[in-house]
Amino acid sequence: MRWLLAKDLLILRRSRVTLALLILYPVAIALLLGLAISRSPSRPRVAIVDETPPGQTVEVGSRRVPVSEYARELFSQVQAVPTASRASAIAKVRSGEVLAAVIIPPDIASRIASLRRASIEVLYDGDALEQSLVQSSIDAAIARANTGFSEQIQRPTAATLQALLAGGETGLLGGPSEAIGLSRMPAALDAIIARQPPGRVRTELQRVARSAAFDARELTLSGDVLATVGQPIGVRSRLLHGRRTPLDAFAVVVAVSVSLMFVCVLLSAGAVALEREEHALARLARGLLSPWALLAEKALLGAICSFVLALAMLAGVGAFVTLDWSRAALWLAALALAAGAFGAMGVAIGALAREVRAASLLSILLSLPLALLALVPQDSVARGFYDAIGVVSFVFPFKAALQALDAAVNGSAPAIGGSLAHLAVLTALFAVLARVGLRRAE
Amino acid sequence: MEVRALGKRYGGLQALVDVSFHLSQGEMVAVIGPNGAGKTTLLSIVAGAQRASAGTVEPGPDQVGWAPQQQAVYSRLTVAENLELFAHLEGVADPRAAVARMLEQTGLGERSGELVGRLSGGNRQRVNVALALIAQPPVIVLDEPSASLDPAQRRRLWEFVCNLAGKGTAVLFSTHDVAEAGRLADRVIVLVDGRVLLDGPPLELARIGAGGAEGDFESGFLELLRGAQASAPAPGSREPGS
Numbered sequence: 001m002r003w004l005l006a007k008d009l010l011i012l013r014r015s016r017v018t019l020a021l022l023i024l025y026p027v028a029i030a031l032l033l034g035l036a037i038s039r040s041p042s043r044p045r046v047a048i049v050d051e052t053p054p055g056q057t058v059e060v061g062s063r064r065v066p067v068s069e070y071a072r073e074l075f076s077q078v079q080a081v082p083t084a085s086r087a088s089a090i091a092k093v094r095s096g097e098v099l100a101a102v103i104i105p106p107d108i109a110s111r112i113a114s115l116r117r118a119s120i121e122v123l124y125d126g127d128a129l130e131q132s133l134v135q136s137s138i139d140a141a142i143a144r145a146n147t148g149f150s151e152q153i154q155r156p157t158a159a160t161l162q163a164l165l166a167g168g169e170t171g172l173l174g175g176p177s178e179a180i181g182l183s184r185m186p187a188a189l190d191a192i193i194a195r196q197p198p199g200r201v202r203t204e205l206q207r208v209a210r211s212a213a214f215d216a217r218e219l220t221l222s223g224d225v226l227a228t229v230g231q232p233i234g235v236r237s238r239l240l241h242g243r244r245t246p247l248d249a250f251a252v253v254v255a256v257s258v259s260l261m262f263v264c265v266l267l268s269a270g271a272v273a274l275e276r277e278e279h280a281l282a283r284l285a286r287g288l289l290s291p292w293a294l295l296a297e298k299a300l301l302g303a304i305c306s307f308v309l310a311l312a313m314l315a316g317v318g319a320f321v322t323l324d325w326s327r328a329a330l331w332l333a334a335l336a337l338a339a340g341a342f343g344a345m346g347v348a349i350g351a352l353a354r355e356v357r358a359a360s361l362l363s364i365l366l367s368l369p370l371a372l373l374a375l376v377p378q379d380s381v382a383r384g385f386y387d388a389i390g391v392v393s394f395v396f397p398f399k400a401a402l403q404a405l406d407a408a409v410n411g412s413a414p415a416i417g418g419s420l421a422h423l424a425v426l427t428a429l430f431a432v433l434a435r436v437g438l439r440r441a442e
Numbered sequence: 443m444e445v446r447a448l449g450k451r452y453g454g455l456q457a458l459v460d461v462s463f464h465l466s467q468g469e470m471v472a473v474i475g476p477n478g479a480g481k482t483t484l485l486s487i488v489a490g491a492q493r494a495s496a497g498t499v500e501p502g503p504d505q506v507g508w509a510p511q512q513q514a515v516y517s518r519l520t521v522a523e524n525l526e527l528f529a530h531l532e533g534v535a536d537p538r539a540a541v542a543r544m545l546e547q548t549g550l551g552e553r554s555g556e557l558v559g560r561l562s563g564g565n566r567q568r569v570n571v572a573l574a575l576i577a578q579p580p581v582i583v584l585d586e587p588s589a590s591l592d593p594a595q596r597r598r599l600w601e602f603v604c605n606l607a608g609k610g611t612a613v614l615f616s617t618h619d620v621a622e623a624g625r626l627a628d629r630v631i632v633l634v635d636g637r638v639l640l641d642g643p644p645l646e647l648a649r650i651g652a653g654g655a656e657g658d659f660e661s662g663f664l665e666l667l668r669g670a671q672a673s674a675p676a677p678g679s680r681e682p683g684s
């Protein structure tokens with residue numbers, strides 16, 4: 001078997017273009033997938049046109065909140081591109097320089113001050129999918145900016161209410177320098193009432209004191225009410241099981257798994273098909289090598305090459321993303337079993353296909369959808385379709401390899417043992433399938 | 443070599459029926475027959491590349507060298523690398539010496555470093571035959587070895603094979619060229635519809651065509667075929683694609 005393995009490695013070394021493609025193609029695909037996953041457009045690039053006059057403010061009682069605060073909030077949620085005019089913003093959206101443009105109209109302050117609903121204008125472009133993605137990410141950014149601006153308005157309002165309740169220095173609000181404060185007013189009135197003789201004046205004062213006590217009590221609650229209205233429902237997250245994998249680290253695992261699969265499946269399938277194409281299968285089958293040994297050698301070829309590539313990728317990416325090197329033994333176990341399963345899948349494809357081109361095409365046609373299907377999140381598709389995806393992912397090794405590697409690299413759930421056992425079972429099943437395919441060729 | 447009552451069935455097709463013959467040391471035996479007669483099936487079973495449905499072949503494939511009809515060589519390896527690989531796989535004691543010997547015997551020494559894929563059809567066939575001989579087996583089986591060769595290459599190949607037979611190697615070969623079989627073989631096996639119609643010296647075949655007198659091999663072969671077609675019970679026992 002080792003002579004045949006040495007022969008295959010020699011042929012591989014001589015086929016430089018194939019070798020380069022075999023490495024570059026999966027690495028490029030893997031990196032693209034990884035980038036797509038890890039770089040979601042959380043801070044979209046947006047042109048912002050602020051048409052409000054400079055220095056314009058929204059009056060909140062006796063206080064003023066600059067409208068520029070709103071623009072500042074919006075700037076903090078997106079990659080803001082300050083733009084002078086609406087026409088220029090439209091041009092930037094059309095050219096693709098920015099995902100969208102937000103136009104803050106000149107009358108926004110007066111509308112807020114007059115308690116009318118103010119609105120901003122959002123412009124975007126692109127096809128249906130792009131529009132959908134851009135719209136949701138812009139909507140999210142604007143919602144966050146609205147919340148921030150709302151807090152800007154709440155803060156002085158709450159401070160004014162506090163001053164009215166507590167009294168003291170209210171000169172800044174246009175009040176007296178030593179205001180009594182609504183909350184202390186009932187007690188002050190009670191002291192005055194106690195000195196009053198019974199009669200109409202005392203009765204009137206008692207009525208005023210009761211009203212003041214009620215007003216103070218109700219106004220005390222208004223601060224909380226304001227905060228509740230500004231953000232009625234807060235979010236407190238809790239993960240129910242396992243460990244959450246950081247997106248960057250998960251992207252690394254996806255990239256490595258995809259590369260492992262492509263290289264291993266393509267090489268193993270191609271190597272078996274090449275024996276057929278060169279008519280050497282019959283010569284080997286006459287006692288020089290058992291069919292099982294032949295299949296094992298081809299699977300081993302793919303597994304060794306893909307294992308080395310995947311390990312190099314992990315080590316290389318480890319320079320940019322924080323990986324736990326103390327788990328390296330688990331990485332090796334996950335990579336080895338995944339490579340074995342992909343090798344078995346590759347030889348099954350190679351045994352069923354009659355020539356190298358067919359084997360390569362079949363490998364790509366199978367591998368690419370498998371990688372994409374394994375990444376479909378739960379609840380992003382209909383339940384029945386997701387179940388079907390689950391079945392497909394279960395009978396091919398990619399999902400199990402991804403889970404094993406994620407567990408090995410990031411310690412995420414499910415535990416690595418189950419995934420490794422799954423990979424071992426799939427290796428055996430694909431090996432049997434490959435043997436059946438080879439028997440057809442004999 | 444003893445081949446006894448060999449049979450091969452592909453599903454409903456009976457490709458070989460009760461084929462028996464023997465092959466002595468240094469003997470050259472040609473298997474001839476029309477397309478689909480079962481020549482390739484017979485030779486690949488004798489070489490151990492296919493399993494028979496019935497019958498036995500002695501000795502086993504480890505004592506038989508085989509050059510299949512479709513050249514089974516690695517085109518991305520050099521001539522020497524192909525020979526060395528199969529020397530290792532055949533378990534030859536000194537693979538390097540075996541490679542040197544085969545390069546010398548086949549006259550491929552000057553081409554030893556060339557990739558087989560870049561060789562002419564004739565030279566590729568020489569490599570194909572050389573791979574069958576690398577372990578110096580007592581029996582070699584050559585399936586249409588001269589099919590893709592020009593006359594000069596053909597002559598060189600047969601000189602080489604006859605030389606091997608002269609040194610004691612038993613040679614079983616198939617050919618479409620009846621005259622070639624008559625000229626080179628010590629014995630001719632005529633196979634039609636998977637059955638042996640004739641197993642004897644070429645002269646016996648020549649006499650059939652000339653009504654008992656000494657005639658040419660092709661006439662004898664055609665006469666034999668006509669007789670077989672006339673007495674055939676029913677069509678349908680053909681081997682596909684050989």
